[in-house]
Amino acid sequence: MxxxxxxxxxxxxxxxxxxxxxxxxxxxxxxxxxxxxxxxxxxxxxxxxxxxxxxxxxxxxxxxxxxxxxxxxxxxxxxxxxxxxxxxxxxxxxxxxxxxxxxxxxxxxxxxxxxxxxxxxxxxxxxxxxxxxxxxxxxxxxxxxxxxSEPLSCCVNGQENMGGIQPGETILILGAGPIGIMHLQLAKAVPETRVIVTEPAAERRQLARDNGADIAHDPKQSNLFDCVMDETAGHGVDKIILAVGLPDLAADLLRLARKNGAINLFAGFPAGSQVALDINEIHYRQIHISGASASTTAQFGRALDLIASGAIDADAxxxxxxxxxxxxxxxxxxxxxxxxxxxxxx
Ligand SMILES: [Zn+2]
Ligand SMILES: [Zn+2]
CATH class of the missing domain: 3.90.180.10 (Medium-chain alcohol dehydrogenases, catalytic domain)
Known part of the structure; x- marks a missing residue:
């Protein structure tokens, strides 16, 4: 063969x-x-x-x-x-x-x-x-x-690790590659969510809009913090998904989340990456930080069902x-x- x-x-x-x-x-x-x-x-x-x-x-x-x-x-x-x-x-x-x-x-x-x-x-x-x-x-x-189903099941795992996305929440996704777009589609499958996607590549920002992003932010043009605060009356977003493996971005996420908000570090980072965090932001503002590694067979089954039902548009x-x-x-x-x-x- x-x-x-x-x-x-x-x-x-x-x-x-x-x-x-x-x-x-x-x-x-x-x-x-x-x-x-x-x-x-x-x-x-x-x-x-x-x-x-x-x-x-x-x-x-x-x-x-x-x-x-x-x-x-x-x-x-x-x-x-x-x-x-x-x-x-x-x-x-x-x-x-x-x-x-x-x-x-x-x-x-x-x-x-x-x-x-x-x-x-x-x-x-x-x-x-x-x-x-x-x-x-x-x-x-x-x-x-x-x-x-495989990459989608990993996204299902990431979102479940951050407590799932609830109706009406505002979500920030960093990165509009295939994984960012799958997270976007999963988030938009929950009723009344608003999703902000930030992505430097114009082609991928367009793909984010095509896949339902409410805002496709260009980090080269404007400040993400200002964009998030404008969209959330100064509170920060409910959930954040980091879908690019850039360590420096991870440190900035704490102040973009609202109090009791959740952050999923979905993407892997280069081996040995370290960043400095203002840990009082985590403590006093009750920020929940989670990781993500692969998926269970149960999550794989759920991902296959989501694609088969049309809730996720695989052809896009x-x-x-x-x-x-x-x-x-x-x-x-x-x-x-x-x-x-x-x-x-x-
Ligand atoms: Zn894969
Ligand atoms: Zn085992």
Whole structure:
């Protein structure tokens, strides 16, 4: 089969490799769509190395069709369309027992620890089957849309970690890349919310407006603090989502939140990043700060439902599609941050 094989920093090569051989508890998928994620860009650039095998097949936002099932697999049939949650939890560690499989002490991921979806075929291993990582795609949903369940489920996790978004709240999102836009769509799916998006790139500000942003703020043109205070009668916003991994931005967020407001540091930062915070702002103003790491299978299911119901418009987020044999062009498109999400349709 054809596969885009990660062979080292800045080196992904199209290769003919054997179709994966499945065991009795595995299934084999024909990959119908695999979207490129910021994590893939980081791995290829060499800035994410933990757990990454070389060589390996990347791609963890995956939808496909079952073409073969192991002898002991009874609850799936050949021909079914499925989406696969990539984070495989052990089911028995401290975190798994608390329904936080995303934080599993023994987690392994499709897309670098196991071979991923930038290939014609993918083996969903027994561990993924046992952990409930395979989801049937509802009728009529395109594979590319279903593949977005993964990044969307991470956004669901981030928003749940900050206490969810409530009707009528005002939300500030920093960054209008694919993740910022998914957060925006999730926030606008809650009744009567107002969303301010701040983003320096004009093309992405337009995408934010197209996806329902009430205000698309340009940080090069005006001061974000003034914009937020004007919009909130001087109180600050209810919720803030940082969807760009710039440490300096994190320090500025405290005074943009209203008292008892919540901040989710959604994006990852460069290793070792540190910022100085006025911790009395957190204390006296009761600011809630949370993080976000991957998602649980339950959140993956909720994300797939949100896409299938139309509450999230996946087609507005997937702005480029390439066949697998044009992987180089697809990857460059994603690297240049053109549009929003780039999908490989093998
Ligand atoms: Zn991803
Ligand atoms: Zn675990």
């Amino acid at each position: 054809l596969a885009a094989v990660f062979e080292g920093i800045d080196n992904v090569a199209l290769r003919e490799v054997p179709v994966p051989v499945i065991g009795a508890d595995d299934i084999l998928l024909r990959v119908d769509a695999a979207a490129i994620c910021g994590t893939d860009l980081k791995i290829v650039a060499g800035s994410k190395t933990r757990g990454v095998r070389v060589p390996s097949i990347l791609g963890h936002e995956i939808a496909g069709t079952i073409v073969d099932i192991g002898a002991k697999v009874s609850d799936w049939t050949v021909g079914a369309s499925v989406a696969v949650a990539p984070v495989i939890a052990c089911g028995c560690c401290l975190y798994c027992r608390s329904k936080m499989g995303n934080l599993c002490a023994n987690r392994r991921a499709l897309g670098y620890e196991y071979d991923g979806g930038f290939a014609e075929y993918l083996r969903a291993p027994a561990a993924a089957m046992a952990a409930g990582n395979v989801f049937a795609i509802p009728n009529g949903l395109s594979p590319a849309a279903a593949a977005l 987020i997937i702005t480029a599609r390439y066949p697998l044999d044009q992987f180089d062009c697809a990857f460059e498109n994603a690297r240049q941050a053109r549009g929003l999400k780039t999908a490989i349709i093998p």
